[in-house]
Each structure stands twice: as structure tokens, then as C-alpha cells.
Amino acid sequence: MTSTAESRPLTRKDFASGQAVRWCPGCGDYAILAQVQQTLPKLGIPRENFVVVSGIGCSSRFPYYMNTYGIHSIHGRAPTLATGLKCARPDLQVWVVTGDGDSLAIGGNHFLHALRRNVDINILLFNNRIYGLTKGQYSPTSELGKRTKSSPQGSIENPVNPIGVAIGAEASFIARTVDMFQQHMSDVLLRAAEHRGATLVEIAQNCVIFNDGAWKHLTDPDAKLENVLYLEHGKPMRFGQKRQKGIRLNGFQPEVVDVAEVGEEDLLVHDEKAEQPTLAYFLSRMGPPEFPTPVGVFRCIDKPIHDQLLLEQVREAEARKSPDMNALYRQGQTWEVPQGAK
Amino acid sequence: MTKASIQKQELDRVTILFCGDSGDGMQLTGSQFTATSALFGNDVSTFPDYPSEIRAPAGSLAGVSAFQLNFSSIPIHTPGDTPDALVAMNPAALKVYLPKLKPKGMLIVNKDAFTDVNLKKAGYEEDPLEDPELTSQYQLRKVPITTLTVNALEDLDLGNRAKRRCKNFFALGLVYWLYGRPTEPTLRWIQDKFSKVPSVAEANRRALETGHQLGETEESFAVNYHVAKASTEPGTYRIVNGNEASALGFATAARLAGKPLVYSSYPITPATDVLHELAKLKHLDVRTIQYEDEIAAMGSAIGAAFGGTFSLTGTSGPGVCLKSEAINLAIMLELPVVILNVQRGGPSTGMPTKTEQADLLQAFAGRNGESPIPILAAANPADCFDVAIEAFRIAVRHMTPVFMLTDGYIANGAEPWRIPGFEDLELIEVTHPSDPEGFLPYERDDATLARPWAIPGTPGLEHRLGGLEKQDGTGAVSYDPENHEHMCRLRAKKVERIADFVPEARADGPPEGDLLVLSWGGTFGAVYSACQEARTKGHSVAHFHLRYLNPFPRGLGKLLSSYNKVLIPELNLGQLALLIRARFLVDAVSFTKVKGRPFTISEVKEKIEEVLS
Numbered sequence: 001m002t003s004t005a006e007s008r009p010l011t012r013k014d015f016a017s018g019q020a021v022r023w024c025p026g027c028g029d030y031a032i033l034a035q036v037q038q039t040l041p042k043l044g045i046p047r048e049n050f051v052v053v054s055g056i057g058c059s060s061r062f063p064y065y066m067n068t069y070g071i072h073s074i075h076g077r078a079p080t081l082a083t084g085l086k087c088a089r090p091d092l093q094v095w096v097v098t099g100d101g102d103s104l105a106i107g108g109n110h111f112l113h114a115l116r117r118n119v120d121i122n123i124l125l126f127n128n129r130i131y132g133l134t135k136g137q138y139s140p141t142s143e144l145g146k147r148t149k150s151s152p153q154g155s156i157e158n159p160v161n162p163i164g165v166a167i168g169a170e171a172s173f174i175a176r177t178v179d180m181f182q183q184h185m186s187d188v189l190l191r192a193a194e195h196r197g198a199t200l201v202e203i204a205q206n207c208v209i210f211n212d213g214a215w216k217h218l219t220d221p222d223a224k225l226e227n228v229l230y231l232e233h234g235k236p237m238r239f240g241q242k243r244q245k246g247i248r249l250n251g252f253q254p255e256v257v258d259v260a261e262v263g264e265e266d267l268l269v270h271d272e273k274a275e276q277p278t279l280a281y282f283l284s285r286m287g288p289p290e291f292p293t294p295v296g297v298f299r300c301i302d303k304p305i306h307d308q309l310l311l312e313q314v315r316e317a318e319a320r321k322s323p324d325m326n327a328l329y330r331q332g333q334t335w336e337v338p339q340g341a342k
Numbered sequence: 343m344t345k346a347s348i349q350k351q352e353l354d355r356v357t358i359l360f361c362g363d364s365g366d367g368m369q370l371t372g373s374q375f376t377a378t379s380a381l382f383g384n385d386v387s388t389f390p391d392y393p394s395e396i397r398a399p400a401g402s403l404a405g406v407s408a409f410q411l412n413f414s415s416i417p418i419h420t421p422g423d424t425p426d427a428l429v430a431m432n433p434a435a436l437k438v439y440l441p442k443l444k445p446k447g448m449l450i451v452n453k454d455a456f457t458d459v460n461l462k463k464a465g466y467e468e469d470p471l472e473d474p475e476l477t478s479q480y481q482l483r484k485v486p487i488t489t490l491t492v493n494a495l496e497d498l499d500l501g502n503r504a505k506r507r508c509k510n511f512f513a514l515g516l517v518y519w520l521y522g523r524p525t526e527p528t529l530r531w532i533q534d535k536f537s538k539v540p541s542v543a544e545a546n547r548r549a550l551e552t553g554h555q556l557g558e559t560e561e562s563f564a565v566n567y568h569v570a571k572a573s574t575e576p577g578t579y580r581i582v583n584g585n586e587a588s589a590l591g592f593a594t595a596a597r598l599a600g601k602p603l604v605y606s607s608y609p610i611t612p613a614t615d616v617l618h619e620l621a622k623l624k625h626l627d628v629r630t631i632q633y634e635d636e637i638a639a640m641g642s643a644i645g646a647a648f649g650g651t652f653s654l655t656g657t658s659g660p661g662v663c664l665k666s667e668a669i670n671l672a673i674m675l676e677l678p679v680v681i682l683n684v685q686r687g688g689p690s691t692g693m694p695t696k697t698e699q700a701d702l703l704q705a706f707a708g709r710n711g712e713s714p715i716p717i718l719a720a721a722n723p724a725d726c727f728d729v730a731i732e733a734f735r736i737a738v739r740h741m742t743p744v745f746m747l748t749d750g751y752i753a754n755g756a757e758p759w760r761i762p763g764f765e766d767l768e769l770i771e772v773t774h775p776s777d778p779e780g781f782l783p784y785e786r787d788d789a790t791l792a793r794p795w796a797i798p799g800t801p802g803l804e805h806r807l808g809g810l811e812k813q814d815g816t817g818a819v820s821y822d823p824e825n826h827e828h829m830c831r832l833r834a835k836k837v838e839r840i841a842d843f844v845p846e847a848r849a850d851g852p853p854e855g856d857l858l859v860l861s862w863g864g865t866f867g868a869v870y871s872a873c874q875e876a877r878t879k880g881h882s883v884a885h886f887h888l889r890y891l892n893p894f895p896r897g898l899g900k901l902l903s904s905y906n907k908v909l910i911p912e913l914n915l916g917q918l919a920l921l922i923r924a925r926f927l928v929d930a931v932s933f934t935k936v937k938g939r940p941f942t943i944s945e946v947k948e949k950i951e952e953v954l955s
Contacts, residue, residue, distance in 0.1 A: 017806070019818075048801045053645070063806050064819070069798040071648060072808030073641065074671050080633070080641025081648070085798075087629055088604050088649030092798050110641070113634040310629055314602075317624035325597055325764035328623070329590065333527065334580045334761065335381045 010041035017067040023058060028179035028205035032126065033065055035182060036095075039189040040068075045093050051085060052095045053078045055102040058133050058207075059126035062097040076107025079114035082121045086307045093193070096123040101131050104140040104160055115171035117306040118197040124189075125162055125202045126179075130211035148210075163284035163298055166200045167277045172303040173199035174280065176295045179206060180219045184230075184295065191297055197305045204293075217288055218295075227288065231296030236267035239292045247291075254282050256291060272300045349565045355414030356521060356569055357422030360513070361439045362431025362452075363400055364393060364407040367510035371429075372409025373756070374514055378527045379413040380581050380758050383571030386413045387867065388583075388756045389421035389940070394611065394695040401463040406438045415570040419722065419867030421755065423942035427520070429513055431455060431487070433464035449480040450516065452509065454488035483562055487512050487553075494552040495545050504542070508549035515553025522568045525554055575760055582759040584723040584752035584864075585612070588656075588682060589619030591730025593626050596652040598731065599738065599770040602627040603652045606642035608635055608661065611694040612750040613684040616656045636661040640668035640681075647677040648807070650774060650797035652734060656682035659701045660691065662708065669743055670709045673833065675807045676784070676793050678737035678744075680730075685749040685863075687938045696938025697751035699863045700914035705745040706892060706921065712830040714837040716740070717892040719747040721866035724759040726752065729889065731767070738772050740840055741792035747891075749913070751940045752864040778802025783817040790843075791836040793817075838893045846897040847886055855882030856954055858905035860930070862888040862918055865941050869911055872946035881954055891918070894925065902928045909933055909953050911946055 015037040023029045040050060050068035054060035056075035063070030069092075073081050078096045086094050096114075103111040103125050114121065130148065131137040137150035141162065145154040166174045173195040177185040185203065192199040204215040217227045229239045229247065237247040238259060246259045246267040254268065271279060280299040287293045358375065360368045369390055380386050389410040398405030412422035427448035430436040432455040443449060456471055476482055491512040495505045511532075518525055529547055536543035557563045582590070596603035605620045605628065607613075621630045629651075633639040639655045647653035657665065662683050672679050685701045687693030705717045716736055720729040726748055733746040775781060775794045783805040784793045796803040805817060813820035814829055849858060851873060861869040866887050873885035886901060888894070902908055902922070908930040910919040919932035933949045935941060 046801065048799055048804055051648075051798050063808070066806075067804055069648075069804050070806040070808075071644075071675070072806065072810065073644070074667055074809055077637060077641040077668060080638040080668075081645035083631070083638075084604065084606055084642025084645030084653070085649045086645075087631055087642070088602065088646035088651040088653070089798065092649070109634055110638055113638065310631070314624045314627055314629060318627065321625035323597070323626050325594060325626075326761075328593070328626075329761045329764070330578065330580065332580055333377055333381055334578050335383065336578055337383070337574050337576050339576045 010047055012037045012041060014047055015040050015067050017065050019064050021065050022061065024209050026208035027058070028128065028207070029059060029062070029126065031179045031182065032124070032185070032203055032205065033062065035185045035189060036124075037066070039186050039193070042190065043093070043193050049091065050093050050095070052097060053082045053085070054097040055107060056133070057099040057102045057131075059097055059099040059205075060102060076102050076105070077110060078102070079107065079110040079121070079123065083114055083117065083119045086119050086121055087310055090120070090307050090311055094121045096121055098123060098125050100125065100127045100129060100139045100141040100162070104162060104165065112165070112169045115166055115169040115198045115200060118172050118303050119306040120197055120308065122192045122199045123201070125200060126205040127162060127202050128205045128207040128211055129214045130207050132207045132210050136210035161284055162200070162202045164281065167281050167284060167299065171200050171299070172197040172301050173297070174299040175200070175297045176202040176204065178204040178215060178218050178295060181295070188296065191300070195300060197303055218293055227292050229286070229292040229294040231270050231272070231283070231294050231298065233270055233272045233297065236264050236269050238264075238267065254286065254291070272297045274299075275301070347564075351565050351567050353567050353569050354416050355412060355418060355422070356427070356567065357410065357412045357425045358427045358429070358517065359408055359410045359425040359439055359442065360429045361406055361408035361435035362510070363434065364395070364397055364405045365400060366407070366431045367507070368407045368409050368431070371510045371514045372411055374528045374531065375517065375523070376411050376413070376756060377531075377581055378518070378523050379411075380579065381527050382523060384413040384415065384569055385418050385572040385574060386411060386581070386757060387418050387421045388412075389751065390754045392695055394693075399463075401432060401434055401460045403434045403438055403464060406435045408435070408439060413569060415572050417572065417574070419871050420940070420943055423944050427517070429517060431509070431513065433460045433466055433470070436470060437464045437466065443480060445479060447480055448483070448520070449476070450483045450485060450513070452487035452513070453484040454486045485516070485556070490552065490556065491549050494548050498541060498545055500541055500545055505545060508545045511546045511549040512553035515550040515555075516557050519554045519557025520563060520567060522566055525550055574758070577760045579758045579760055581756050582723055582727070583754055583756040584720065584726040584748050585615040585684065585754070586619055587723055587726035587759060588720070588730050588746075588748060589616050589623070591727040592654050592680070592734070593620065593623050593628055594727070594764070594767065595731045595734035595770060596628070597626060597764070598767055599652060599734075599772045601650075601652045601772065602629060603654060604643070604646035605630045606633060606639040606646065606653070606655045607631070607657065608633050608639050610636070610658045610661050612686055612753050613656045613658050613661070613682065615753070616682065616684070636664035637668060640665035643679045643681075644668060644672050644675065644677055647672070647679045648675070648798070650795070652738075653678065654680045654682065656684070658684050658686045658694075659688050659704065662701060662704055666709045669715070670711065670713050671809050672743040673709075673713050673715060674809050674812070676741045678734075678741055678795070680733045680737050680744050680746055682746045682748070684753045685747060687936070693938045695750065697749045697864065697940055698913050698936060698938060699747070699749050699865070700917065700936065701747065702862075702891060702914065702917040703920070705747060712834065714834045715743055715745055715892065716837055716840055717745040717747065718889055719863040719891055720752060721863065721887055721889065723752050723755055723757045725866075727759065735770050736840055736843075738770060738795070739792065739843070740790050740836060741795060742837065747863060749864040774800065775803065776800055782815045783807070784812055784815050786814075789839070791832060791839055841890070841893040841896050844890050844895055847895040847901045848897070849884035849886040849901055851877060851884030852882055853884070854904040855884060856905065857881070857883045857907045857909060857950065858902060859883060859885045859909045859911065859950065860888065860902070860918070860922065861885070861911055862891055865911060865913060868941040868943050868946050871943045872950060875943065875947055876950045881950065883950060883954075888918075899926050902926050907931060907953055909950065911941060911949065913940070
């Protein structure tokens with residue numbers, strides 16, 4: 001494929017489609033759009049090689065605002081379009097934009113299998129823990145007891161944790177960031193883009209209308225440092241205003257400790273490359289009120305990549321066997337009816 | 343040691359039905375007989391009929407597996423109405439298939455299998471072989487097939503069970519003798535198939551030859567039948583079933599356009615073999631992906647089409663139900679995808695291994711909104727090849743998803759296929775725009791109304807598609823009432839325009855007269871033959887078989903009005919009849935059958951006589 005005609009480096013502006021953005025004022029999606037438009041030009045990939053595929057929901061309007069190729073598809077199915085596209089065109093950078101309802105309710109099956117296959121696509125899951133576009137019903141990530149229009153007495157459903165689902169699906173790259181964490185999000189998006197294989201980035205996103213403050217403990221300037229654990233590969237897990245707290249493993253239970261008391265050497269050290277997902281799973285279970293919420297890369301491992309293997313099988317078969325259609329037609333037993341037989 | 347006299351009798355066609363327990367190897371026996379007859383030069387047509395259980399309880403009625411085949415020196419189009427010969431390997435098979443056997447037909451049974459236990463499993467109170475009626479009504483030959491097979495293999499170092507399993511080759515050898523077939527093709531096949539297990543190859547070879555020898559020597563086989571070569575078009579032939587032919591056709595279509603073929607699918611009877619066939623064609627850049635479900639397969643097909651490859655998904659009726667929403671997305675995005683539906687008995691899970699053509703209305707209208715889609719149907723196994731290519735030609739020329747309908751009967755049924763030369767096939771032209779100047783994703787081609795197929799990776803053509811209503815031209819989201827009506831009509835018109843590109847309706851038979859029989863899909867063979875026979879009897883009957891069901895071909899209305907009556911036979915409760923009546927206000931007679939089985943020629947012929955009387 002030819003690259004973008006103009007040789008100047010791409011900027012954020014090149015990725016804005018110019019279509020009027022129609023999310024509610026104050027919606028967390030604006031910040032995510034800005035970061036994605038900011039980050040993609042840094043990848044050195046021609047703009048025409050990006051495709052953004054979405055499902056249905058507020059987040060899924062995303063492709064309209066990106067000046068790339070894009071498909072606003074149907075509810076829950078974006079990973080399937082992305083997989084087919086990537087298998088057809090491994091040269092493309094394919095991003096899936098989805099929400100908690102789109103990916104974990106109606107599209108749960110495809111979410112699971114796209115990650116399991118490890119097809120080389122990037123999934124951005126905007127998690128606002130509510131259905132926004134249908135005006136406020138509980139979602140698969142809404143907490144038990146959540147009062148919404150469809151659960152006036154409180155939700156009686158247990159929520160799922162997107163990171164935990166991704167671990168269960170054997171995803172090779174799993175990360176979390178927050179709509180308000182601009183630099184952090186940009187770093188995580190770059191890591192996801194550079195990873196070969198399926199990536200899941202959960203973005204804690206605020207729905208200002210139907211679930212305002214769902215992630216307040218992570219974004220409130222006063223509380224934030226006490227509640228967020230920034231994961232850094234190879235570093236001990238510390239957090240707090242003065243990084244005075246840490247995470248230690250007590251048997252099979254993580255616990256919050258005072259670093260001054262126990263010493264840094266006793267703390268859990270983050271290992272995103274760990275062969276087993278045990279540590280990532282511990283981390284996925286952490287959150288308020290007892291624990292800080294980890295953000296950053298939970299897991300980043302090398303695994304065989306689906307679309308690459310598919311192409312390898314094709315190339316290997318092509319090298320082995322000539323594409324002779326007439327030979328194919330004549331496979332097995334054939335017989336001749338000579339001229340003049342009729 | 344040869345018999346004193348063997349009578350030779352010449353026949354122009356013979357129908358044989360092999361039946362036995364699912365584990366008895368009847369499908370193999372039938373397909374070997376078919377291949378041998380085809381190689382010999384006969385016209386052939388087959389009907390494998392098997393249970394959906396992989397291994398139903400041995401000896402039970404539910405576990406009976408059958409293979410009916412018709413071979414001839416004259417052109418044939420069906421596997422035959424009533425068998426001239428029945429080979430029953432156990433009591434259950436006899437019970438299920440005896441009613442099909444022609445009066446005075448040849449009945450060969452494996453006497454060894456008629457034990458008390460097996461008789462009970464088949465629901466026989468007494469041994470039917472002892473019934474004098476059976477001997478008087480049929481040419482009954484009680485052969486201890488198992489014993490004779492095991493005896494012939496006595497000195498081989500094989501377990502008894504393995505020896506008994508060779509009995510189907512014994513039966514095949516005997517029937518080969520009966521119909522003067524050469525054993526060489528099967529001997530070659532055995533050698534090839536079991537090259538790694540010489541003892542099994544030897545056992546099967548010997549079983550086949552011993553069976554053949556029995557015909558030679560056994561006094562009760564007094565007649566040896568002969569069916570001469572058929573006079574067919576010159577050329578090179580092979581046997582194909584519909585699923586094989588479809589797979590070859592799809593691979594060919596992609597090759598004719600120089601494109602990869604992406605096959606997105608989920609296993610479902612009776613379409614799964616298409617996945618198996620295409621998975622073998624990676625050397626042609628055929629990329630098969632087995633998905634988590636039918637919906638994923640359809641979504642993937644849309645993604646692959648957006649990427650610019652030839653994109654195919656295949657399934658059966660229940661799978662189409664699941665795909666419906668995504669099919670509508672493909673209609674909205676106006677992307678070329680071929681959807682193969684190998685129809686089976688419905689509704690719901692229905693009868694997975696039995697045939698039916700009751701998904702026509704599903705294809706036509708089984709989606710929300712005004713949702714037009716072209717529909718093509720294959721007439722017989724070999725026709726699947728041509729229709730597969732035609733489906734892709736239409737999909738990419740008109741930028742639309744296209745339904746291709748086949749059914750379990752032609753998907754599994756086999757017949758000779760006159761092999762084309764790849765170089766003689768018309769190329770499929772595909773263009774992708776590259777000029778950003780004035781590019782509009784929903785700009786219309788004057789002739790077809792198709793939009794341009796702009797693909798990712800093309801600088802300056804970045805655009806967004808989506809399921810929301812489109813503004814014509816720009817493709818931008820639009821809630822404008824005028825535009826919506828315009829787009830609904832435009833999408834319908836785009837599909838109607840396809841009729842300008844396909845052959846006009848022309849009937850086989852008199853151009854006007856008493857009766858037009860209008861058929862579609864896998865009923866072709868029976869309807870064609872019935873009409874031919876009716877004309878032979880002097881009736882004024884024409885036949886038109888629809889390949890294009892949406893849009894209907896030009897001239898169909900005129901054709902329908904050229905006859906006093908119109909008869910529409912179909913394996914559903916009148917779906918084409920409904921469309922024809924609505925569209926042309928024709929008082930067509932609907933003739934229907936939903937038994938999971940194809941029409942016989944005589945059923946259609948009787949109906950023709952009835953309508954004409």
C-alpha cells in the first residue's frame with residue numbers, strides 16, 4: 001500500500017474527521033477521543049492504514065469523529081468485523097471501540113473469542129458502568145444494588161470485571177487507564193498499539209448524565225493518590241500521597257501495608273510478563289474500599305498471533321502447491337468422453 | 343467353477359439402494375459404486391440418506407443409513423424414484439427401505455444379521471425372510487454376507503471385528519457382478535486408501551473379489567444386467583456433490599478476480615463440508631476462519647469485504663436466523679458478501695440431515711426494515727459451481743450481499759461434472775477507486791447504482807460506514823425523511839437492476855400452451871424429467887427453472903401469461919408461489935411437499951396430469 005501522499009509528520013488534526021462531536025457536554029468520551037487523536041500520529045503509520053470499528057452505544061460513535069477508515073457496526077459485533085478485516089488485511093492497524101454493555105453483555109462472546117484468538121487488534125473498552133444511549137439502565141459492570149430505571153429497587157445482578165474476563169480469555173495484553181489521566185492514557189495506548197496480538201484497554205469513563213462520579217475515587221484530586229496504584233513493570237507496588245503504602249502478599253491474600261513498617265523488599269513487584277496470570281488476577285480483584293485501583297499494564301506477554309498464523313499457513317501452502325485451478329478441478333478420478341461420442 | 347448359463351439383460355437405467363446400520367459403511371459402498379459407474383461412462387445421480395446421530399444405537403431403525411443411486415445409458419437428472427435393487431445389511435434397514443423397492447425388484451439381504459436380537463431391535467415379531475410373501479413379491483437373495491466375508495479372510499492376521507467390517511465390500515463386489523461393473527476402480531481406491539495398513543487393504547480387496555466371485559458361481563444369480571455407456575457431451579468429467587462444487591466455484595470466483603477468498607463460518611449440517619473443502623485450498627489464498635458463532639462469521643464476512651477481499655460465509659437456515667442483523671448491516675454498508683445457505687428441514691433445529699427448500703422467504707424478507715437482497719439458487723450438484731461464481735460476480739458488480747441457496751439434497755447428492763477449463767471462464771472485474779478528487783463513498787454507478795468499493799490503505803479515501811441511515815452520495819448519517827425514502831427505494835432499485843445483467847426467462851418446451859411448470863433450486867431434476875415425460879405423452883407442458891429468485895429475470899411475467907395454467911412445485915408450503923402470485927397476479931397452482939425428502943419424478947408427473955385433466 002502506498003503511504004500518505006504528504007511526507008510531513010501526522011498530527012492530531014489529521015485524525016479529526018471534522019464531523020461535529022455529539023456526546024453530552026462533560027462526557028468522558030471527549031478526553032478519550034483527544035488522547036487517541038493525539039497518540040495515533042505518534043505511531044508512524046500512514047493514516048489510511050488505520051481502521052476504527054465500533055458496535056453500538058455512546059462510545060461507538062467514535063469512528064465518525066476519526067478521520068480514518070471506520071465502521072460503526074451493530075451491537076456487540078465490532079470484534080468480529082475487526083477479526084475478519086485483520087485476516088483479510090493484516091497490513092492494517094485495527095482498533096475496536098466498545099462499551100461495557102457492547103462488549104460484556106450483548107457482545108460478550110465475541111469479546112472473549114477475539115482475545116482468545118489473539119488476533120492483532122486493539123480493543124478500547126469505555127467502562128462507565130451504565131447504559132447511556134438507552135438512557136440509564138444498569139450494565140454488566142454496574143455494582144450490585146445499583147438503582148437505575150430498570151432496577152428501581154437496586155440491581156440484583158453481580159457485576160463482571162473486564163480485566164478478569166480478559167485474563168480468563170487468555171488475553172496477551174491487558175491494561176486499564178482513566179479518562180481523566182491524559183498522559184497515562186497516552187502511554188497505555190502507545191503500549192497497546194505496539195503490542196502484537198489482541199489488546200484490551202479498559203478505560204474508566206465518566207457518564208456525566210446517568211452515572212456521574214462512578215470513578216470519582218480515581219479522579220478526585222484530593223483522594224486520587226490514595227486510591228490509585230500505578231503499575232510499573234519490575235517495580236514494587238507503592239501508592240499514596242507520599243508513596244507510603246504498598247501491597248504485600250500474605251499467603252494467598254494481598255494486603256495494604258505501611259512501607260516504612262515492612263520495608264520495600266517485602267512488597268509485591270509488578271511483573272506484567274509473568275507466564276501465569278495469577279498476579280494479574282490478584283490485581284484485577286483490587287479496588288475500593290480496601291484496596292487501591294490498579295491502572296497501567298496488568299499483563300503483556302508474547303503469544304502466537306491468529307492472523308499471522310493464518311497467513312503463514314497460506315504462504316506455506318502456496319509455497320508447497322501450485323495454484324493450478326485445472327489441476328484442482330481434476331483431483332480424484334476423472335474420465336474422458338471423446339469427441340463424437342454423442 | 344462357473345454356472346451353466348448366465349442370462350444377459352440390457353437395461354437403460356438402474357436404481358440401487360444400499361442400506362444398513364450407520365456403522366456398516368453404506369455411504370462408502372454407494373459412492374464407490376457411483377464412481378465406478380461414472381468411470382465406466384454411465385450418467386449417475388445419487389442420494390445419500392443418513393441419520394443425524396453419528397452413531398445411533400446399532401441395529402435400530404433410527405440408525406439406518408442409506409445410499410440411493412441411479413445410473414444409466416440415457417440422460418438422468420435424479421437418483422431415481424423406486425429402486426430396482428435393494429441391498430439390506432440388517433433387519434432395520436429392510437424394514438425402513440423395503441416399501442421403496444419396486445415390485446419384483448432384486449432384494450439382497452445379509453442373512454447373518456437377521457438374528458433374534460436384531461429382529462427385535464427392528465420391531466419384527468417374526469423373521470421376515472421366512473415370509474413367503476417376500477419371496478413371491480421380490481427376487482429375494484438371502485446371502486450370509488458376514489460369514490462368507492469372515493471365511494474368505496480366515497488366514498489373515500486381523501481381528502474378527504475388523505474382518506466383519508469388510509462385509510460392505512463383499513456386498514459391493516456382488517452387486518458389481520450383478521451389473522457388470524469392473525472392480526478395478528475400487529481395487530485401486532482400496533490400495534490407495536489403505537496403503538499404510540496392508541492387512542486391511544488385503545482384507546477389503548479379498549472381500550470385494552469374493553463377493554464378485556459369488557455372483558459368478560451362485561446359481562441363484564442367473565441374470566447379469568448391462569447398462570451401456572451414456573452419450574454425453576464430450577469433455578473431461580468427474581463426480582462432484584453440491585458442497586464440493588460450491589467450494590470449487592467460490593475458490594474459482596476469487597481466482598477469476600485475483601483476490602484472496604476469506605471464508606468465515608461456523609460448523610452446521612449440512613453446510614460444514616464447504617468449510618472442510620475450502621480449508622484444503624490455502625494454496626489458492628483461501629483463508630478459512632472457524633468462528634465462535636454464526637453472528638461472528640457474518641460480522642467477519644463484512645470486515646473482510648470492507649478490506650477488499652472476496653468474502654463468503656456459509657451456513658444453513660438456523661444460522662441465517664442468527665446472521666440476519668449482520669446481513670442487514672451488509673445491505674446498509676453496500677458491501678459485497680456471498681451468503682451460502684445449504685437449506686435443511688426446519689423450523690428451528692428441524693431435521694438437520696434432511697432436505698427442504700423452506701428458507702426462500704427467510705432470504706427474501708427475514709430482516710428488519712426494507713431490506714432487499716439478491717437471491718440465487720443452484721439446480722443440481724454441478725450447477726453449484728456456476729452459481730457460486732455468478733453470486734460473486736453479482737456481489738462485486740452491484741456492491742451488495744448476495745444469497746446463494748442450495749439444499750441438503752444437492753449438497754450431498756453427487757453427479758458427473760463436466761470440468762471447465764479455468765482459462766475459458768470469464769474473468770470477474772473488480773475496481774477500487776484511488777483518486778481522492780471528488781470521492782464520495784455513496785456515489786452511484788449509472789448502470790448498476792452500485793457505490794464504489796473504496797478500501798482501507800488508499801490514501802485520501804478515508805471514510806466511515808455504519809448501520810445508521812446514509813445520506814446518498816456522502817454516506818453521512820442522515821435522519822432526513824426525504825433521504826430515507828430515497829435510500830429505501832434506491833436500495834430496492836439497485837437489486838432490481840440486476841435483472842438487466844442476467845438472461846431473460848425462457849422455458850424449456852413449447853413457447854405457449856396448456857401448462858408452465860415453474861421450479862427453483864434442487865427440485866430441478868425431478869421437475870425437468872417429469873415435464874419431459876409429460877411432453878413425451880403428448881401434453882403441452884413447458885418448464886422454466888429459476889436460478890434468479892430476486893430479482894426475477896426479465897420476461898418472467900410474459901412467460902407466465904403464455905400458458906393456461908402455472909404449476910409451482912416446491913419443497914415447502916408454497917413460498918415461491920406466494921411471491922409469484924403477489925408479483926404477477928397469476929393464479930398459480932402450488933404443489934408442495936415437506937417430508938425432508940426430494941420430489942420423485944412420478945409425484946410431479948402425477949400432479950401435472952391432475953392439473954391438466
